[in-house]
């Protein structure tokens with residue numbers, strides 16, 4: 340079912356109506372009102388009109404179709420690693436990363452009853468970030484599209500034996516009781532979000548901060564392919580801050596990598612590194628250059 344639970348619908352509809360009045364001011368996010376992505380979007384652009392979408396894919400589509408000026412999407416978490424499917428969804432969307440945003444994430448356990456609980460619903464990232472908490476209490480984690488949506492679902496169910504793991508705001512919005520605060524396993528739990536838009540940011544405009552560039556590349560199916568690709572950055576003194584591999588297609592022959600570097604096209608060292616990379620690989624695609632929001636290291 341790709342529909343928010345009833346307790347969220349009135350608020351979703353009013354936010355959608357406001358966003359439809361001025362789409363370029365709208366910022367789409369995957370999740371119900373009160374989700375972490377909603378809160379990250381508001382921290383990033385307090386004046387923007389939040390546009391709740393059922394999934395991350397729907398939020399990206401909202402930008403592609405002009406229903407929103409940009410989308411705020413979680414990409415990786417300090418505790419639970421990459422956010423599932425984002426590495427496929429971002430390149431497929433045809434959109435560009437124009438900003439990054441870090442947000443401390445804290446989850447609460449919330450419900451209609453007082454427990455004990457058979458199950459807790461939430462986004463898989465939140466369940467992963469609260470793995471020890473759930474295991475210690477024997478609560479089964481069940482995946483839901485987003486944290487706040489899970490809270491609305493629990494409220495709608497009327498079942499006092501199920502709970503949700505979600506931001507505190509979701510309990511206020513959907514009428515649940517906070518059972519336990521701060522259930523995330525690591526108290527420095529942080530998620531990195533990215534803002535995506537139809538048009539890339541011109542790297543030449545990034546003069547007031549360290550620039551970052553995100554790109555994907557597919558290595559050739561030959562010995563030392565990755566070594567040669569990484570050598571392009573090593574010899575040009577470009578700092579790579581992230582590198583993740585994933586498979587595209589069923590051949591399992593040539594791997595695709597998702598990478599972040601410090602710097603942007605226009606910087607001669609980056610230009611030469613990317614030119615050499617194109618020579619060493621099957622494909623290179625830039626996903627965007629943007630201001631670094633947090634110093635790495």
Ligand SMILES: O=C(O)C(=O)Cc1ccccc1
Pocket residue numbers: 369370373374375376377413444462464465484485486487530
């Ligand atoms: O479901 C949400 O609240 C989201 O925005 C996804 C998410 C979940 C957990 C941590 C960060 C983002």
